[in-house]
Amino acid sequence: xxxxxxxxxxxxxxxxxESKMFCNCSTRFGEEPNTQTCPVCLxxxxxxxxxxxxxxxxxxxSGLAIGCDISLYSQFHRxxxxxxxxxxxxxxxxxxxxxxxxxxxxxDMDDYETRIGVxxxxxxxxxxxxxxxxxxxxxxxxxxxxxxxxxxGVPLMEIVSEPDIRTPEEAKVYAQKLRAILISLGVSDCSxxxxxxxxxxxxxxxxxxxxEFGVKTELKNLNSFRSLQRALTYEIERQKKALExxxxxxxxxxxxxxxxxxxxxxxxxxxxxxxxYFPDPDLVPMQxxxxxxxxxxxxxxxxxxxxxxRFIRRFGLPAHDANLLTATKAMGDFFxxxxxxxxxxxKAISNWILGDLSYYLNTENLEIDESAxxxxxxxxxxxxxxxxxxxxxxxxxxxxxxxxxxKMPQAIVEERGMTQISGEDEIAKIIDTVLAENAAVxxxxxxxxxxxxxxxxGQAMRLTKGRANPQLVNKLLREKL
Amino acid sequence: MELYxxxxxxxxxxxxxxxxSAREFTESVFSRIDKVEDxxxxxxxxxxxxxxxxxxxxxxxxxxxxxxxxLAGIPAAIKDVMCVEGVRTxxxxxxxxxxxxxxxxxxxxNLLNEGIIMTGKTNMDEFAMGSSTENSRFxxxxxxxxxxxxxxxxxxxxxxxxxxGEAIFSLGSDTGGSIRQPAALCGIVGMKPTYGLVSRYGLxxxxxxxxxxxxxxxxxxxxxxxxxxxxxHDPLDSTSVKIDKPDYTKALSDxxxxxxIGVPRELMVEGxxxxxxxxxxxALEVFGKSGAIVAETSLPNLDYALSAYxxxxxxxxxxxxxxxxxVRYGYRVPGTEDLMDMYMLTRAEGFGDExxxxxxxxxxxxxxxxxxxxxxxxxxxxxxIIRDFNRAFEEFDVLVSPTSPTTAFKIGEKIDDPLQMYLSxxxxxxxxxxxxxxxxxxxGMVDELPVGLHxxxxxxxxxxxxxxxxxxxxxxxxxxxxxx
Numbered sequence: 001x002x003x004x005x006x007x008x009x010x011x012x013x014x015x016x017x018e019s020k021m022f023c024n025c026s027t028r029f030g031e032e033p034n035t036q037t038c039p040v041c042l043x044x045x046x047x048x049x050x051x052x053x054x055x056x057x058x059x060x061x062s063g064l065a066i067g068c069d070i071s072l073y074s075q076f077h078r079x080x081x082x083x084x085x086x087x088x089x090x091x092x093x094x095x096x097x098x099x100x101x102x103x104x105x106x107x108d109m110d111d112y113e114t115r116i117g118v119x120x121x122x123x124x125x126x127x128x129x130x131x132x133x134x135x136x137x138x139x140x141x142x143x144x145x146x147x148x149x150x151x152x153g154v155p156l157m158e159i160v161s162e163p164d165i166r167t168p169e170e171a172k173v174y175a176q177k178l179r180a181i182l183i184s185l186g187v188s189d190c191s192x193x194x195x196x197x198x199x200x201x202x203x204x205x206x207x208x209x210x211x212e213f214g215v216k217t218e219l220k221n222l223n224s225f226r227s228l229q230r231a232l233t234y235e236i237e238r239q240k241k242a243l244e245x246x247x248x249x250x251x252x253x254x255x256x257x258x259x260x261x262x263x264x265x266x267x268x269x270x271x272x273x274x275x276x277y278f279p280d281p282d283l284v285p286m287q288x289x290x291x292x293x294x295x296x297x298x299x300x301x302x303x304x305x306x307x308x309x310r311f312i313r314r315f316g317l318p319a320h321d322a323n324l325l326t327a328t329k330a331m332g333d334f335f336x337x338x339x340x341x342x343x344x345x346x347k348a349i350s351n352w353i354l355g356d357l358s359y360y361l362n363t364e365n366l367e368i369d370e371s372a373x374x375x376x377x378x379x380x381x382x383x384x385x386x387x388x389x390x391x392x393x394x395x396x397x398x399x400x401x402x403x404x405x406x407k408m409p410q411a412i413v414e415e416r417g418m419t420q421i422s423g424e425d426e427i428a429k430i431i432d433t434v435l436a437e438n439a440a441v442x443x444x445x446x447x448x449x450x451x452x453x454x455x456x457x458g459q460a461m462r463l464t465k466g467r468a469n470p471q472l473v474n475k476l477l478r479e480k481l
Numbered sequence: 482m483e484l485y486x487x488x489x490x491x492x493x494x495x496x497x498x499x500x501x502s503a504r505e506f507t508e509s510v511f512s513r514i515d516k517v518e519d520x521x522x523x524x525x526x527x528x529x530x531x532x533x534x535x536x537x538x539x540x541x542x543x544x545x546x547x548x549x550x551x552l553a554g555i556p557a558a559i560k561d562v563m564c565v566e567g568v569r570t571x572x573x574x575x576x577x578x579x580x581x582x583x584x585x586x587x588x589x590x591n592l593l594n595e596g597i598i599m600t601g602k603t604n605m606d607e608f609a610m611g612s613s614t615e616n617s618r619f620x621x622x623x624x625x626x627x628x629x630x631x632x633x634x635x636x637x638x639x640x641x642x643x644x645x646g647e648a649i650f651s652l653g654s655d656t657g658g659s660i661r662q663p664a665a666l667c668g669i670v671g672m673k674p675t676y677g678l679v680s681r682y683g684l685x686x687x688x689x690x691x692x693x694x695x696x697x698x699x700x701x702x703x704x705x706x707x708x709x710x711x712x713x714h715d716p717l718d719s720t721s722v723k724i725d726k727p728d729y730t731k732a733l734s735d736x737x738x739x740x741x742i743g744v745p746r747e748l749m750v751e752g753x754x755x756x757x758x759x760x761x762x763x764a765l766e767v768f769g770k771s772g773a774i775v776a777e778t779s780l781p782n783l784d785y786a787l788s789a790y791x792x793x794x795x796x797x798x799x800x801x802x803x804x805x806x807x808v809r810y811g812y813r814v815p816g817t818e819d820l821m822d823m824y825m826l827t828r829a830e831g832f833g834d835e836x837x838x839x840x841x842x843x844x845x846x847x848x849x850x851x852x853x854x855x856x857x858x859x860x861x862x863x864x865x866i867i868r869d870f871n872r873a874f875e876e877f878d879v880l881v882s883p884t885s886p887t888t889a890f891k892i893g894e895k896i897d898d899p900l901q902m903y904l905s906x907x908x909x910x911x912x913x914x915x916x917x918x919x920x921x922x923x924x925g926m927v928d929e930l931p932v933g934l935h936x937x938x939x940x941x942x943x944x945x946x947x948x949x950x951x952x953x954x955x956x957x958x959x960x961x962x963x964x965x
Binding site for chain 2: 039042043044047048049050051078080084088089090274276277281282283284
């Protein structure tokens with residue numbers, strides 16, 4: 001049977017505010033444990049929360065950026081459950097009155113386009129962090145556990161998608177696009193590594209054409225876009241196999257193990273947890289007037305889709321290039337900076353970014369703004385090609401060194417003596433050598449074997465280690481033959 | 482003379498005129514404590530050292546000719562539910578037996594900044610749950626008028642401290658009557674201001690939407706003076722109201738010409754001890770003499786107030802008290818094997834029966850499948866009660882009733898009958914549900930025990946409330962003290 005997968009994502013994003021959600025503590029990452037705390041975020045008796053307006057603003061802006069309806073009346077609820085990383089044993093979150101509802105994100109999948117609905121965006125506080133000592137750092141077998149409350153109370157935005165995603169690739173593109181949008185808005189740095197962006201995936205499968213939902217599983221520990229895609233691919237296959245073998249899919253939470261490339265059961269969801277949500281009486285309901293919402297709308301900067309259209313219009317890029325270049329804000333910024341200092345064809349810049357640079361970035365698992373190569377490197381290299389100092393082939397050869405060391409292309413070319421040989425006399429001499437060493441091939445050519453010409457060009461390039469100007473080699477070789 | 486008998490306004494004059502010093506005043510109060518505390522047991526913690534340090538500061542100020550405010554140098558007690566930095570704060574519970582806060586509640590800070598002399602932290606029903614102070618996990622407090630009887634609760638210790646002369650005034654908290662009922666039972670003045678008027682920051686929460694801090698004083702003028710310094714917008718409390726601070730003492734006048742006083746019939750019938758009702762009816766005649774118009778009115782939904790309260794308050798409490806888990810502070814049962822065990826045993830031992838009863842009630846009321854039938858329904862009742870009051874206040878300036886349906890009952894009398902105990906707050910609970918201000922002033926005696934008159938004001942109507950209370954006090958002229 002042919003199956004179709006149904007995927008929904010829950011994305012948690014830590015907001016980049018100066019202070020925490022309900023107190024004045026700093027949100028800075030990586031400080032000494034429990035140094036960024038106060039009576040409020042430690043949940044000490046008698047302390048009270050006061051909502052961070054900036055965080056509310058950030059969520060509403062995020063909602064506006066993806067076409068959400070903004071609730072003019074919204075409320076915080078308490079989500080009650082006991083866990084040592086929660087100072088109050090309840091989390092201030094939102095329930096039936098979230099800040100934003102009914103949004104969407106449009107995905108350009110190259111050969112088709114699709115729209116992913118966003119059910120809601122709500123605001124809550126992050127929990128603390130447990131550090132398990134002994135037992136290899138996992139709770140099972142740990143000798144004891146320590147709690148770091150620096151993260152407790154950091155504003156956390158949860159974006160819940162509709163189950164509109166159909167492939168692991170779409171899931172990845174959706175998450176990446178949201179990330180690009182949120183970074184453009186400046187509401188979060190969305191670092192999956194630091195945990196300021198966390199993705200959980202719900203996935204089920206069903207016979208193609210069916211409109212009913214299958215039993216879903218929830219995937220956790222998806223620490224990169226790559227693991228999101230791989231975990232989903234694995235899980236869909238696992239579910240297919242299970243169904244084909246007549247097994248039943250159980251609703252459960254599964255843990256993605258990147259090194260073993262598989263998911264395993266974390267906990268079953270036989271009964272839903274009763275969080276006993278109720279409106280937090282310490283926080284008055286939020287009421288916004290629509291003129292304030294309008295003023296926030298006016299502050300929204302250019303978003304990835306608009307940027308993509310501008311790249312097509314302004315730089316004459318193909319849609320494919322523009323789409324990829326605007327997939328992250330950093331990549332778009334890199335491209336624009338390069339274009340601004342280069343008089344030549346923007347497409348050439350795009351080719352290098354999307355070709356060699358992306359290849360090496362992927363290999364090293366780096367973001368473009370973490371790379372030693374800057375727009376200046378690319379432009380200097382292009383200029384060397386344009387003025388005939390190096391060939392495109394040489395450029396490709398020096399690229400790894402440039403990528404690794406950050407040295408400028410001119411310097412590398414000089415150090416390695418790789419400038420192109422464009423002197424006619426010098427090339428003529430080389431051709432003479434080639435002709436003398438390959439008398440038999442020359443004979444074949446003269447007898448009408450056109451392919452022999454290519455061989456002779458190749459020999460000339462070999463002798464010069466690729467530095468000979470290929471056009472000149474061609475021209476002089478024809479003359480001599 | 483026995484300085485501990487002074488009111489705030491009397492003592493202030495003597496301090497300013499240097500007739501007495503803050504140190505002498507403090508000494509007088511502490512020797513009174515030495516004399517009667519064993520019998521009454523108002524205090525969980527005495528802060529004598531801090532008190533004399535504060536007295537010295539005030540005396541220096543006076544000596545240097547600096548102007549002092551009306552509360553400077555006045556010995557005052559604080560209910561052990563408000564955090565004071567460095568001073569043990571137990572909430573009457575084992576689970577916080579050795580808990581020392583790292584910050585001071587806004588209400589206490591406001592008064593400490595005014596130069597009050599902190600005598601100590603007073604006994605209370607555990608986490609303010611109770612109407613007799615018998616639910617304190619440490620010891621019961623006794624009524625100064627009859628040591629066999631309860632002082633009321635939950636702020637029993639704060640009430641007895643003032644009534645027994647162990648403090649000039651005190652702070653309590655009122656979630657369903659916890660200031661007004663003990664004030665009535667101890668024959669003093671106790672006020673619960675409008676919800677949000679006094680910051681709740683640093684008040685250990687029982688039921689956040691109902692809790693309010695207020696003063697116990699010897700007379701209405703002292704109440705107005707204290708209120709002047711207690712209130713004010715607090716950026717640390719989202720529910721704190723923003724208003725221009727009035728001078729409440731300016732509202733005190735005994736002329737009630739044209740003031741309309743309503744008597745809700747639902748609060749004068751069933752369940753009210755006939756002798757208490759009679760005392761209140763006699764009191765009403767005093768209003769007629771000062772020019773007020775007294776008439777009967779009705780709050781038809783009041784019958785449901787107690788039920789709604791015992792859903793909403795425990796629901797909020799079940800969540801508020803979740804933080805007491807032995808992880809970060811307070812009591813932790815030693816030697817448990819795993820997390821669940823530690824949670825359960827710590828809470829089982831740390832909390833007393835009444836607290837556990839309410840946590841269970843509240844947890845149940847918020848559970849999936851029951852939420853709408855209980856919590857949702859109770860909120861609707863709350864709305865109806867607010868409407869009832871609004872309607873009554875279209876016609877009347879204040880409403881009056883007995884504060885408590887009975888006078889002080891015997892220790893042990895109701896402790897095993899929670900429902901009877903809950904009925905002690907039948908007159909006061911609706912006021913918390915509606916967030917209104919109300920005051921209890923003494924209105925005579927029944928069988929040698931004081932009776933309280935309950936006056937309810939409009940939202941932020943403290944000035945009218947104090948005016949009516951002051952007028953009553955002046956014209957009624959009751960001035961008895963317990964023979965202790």
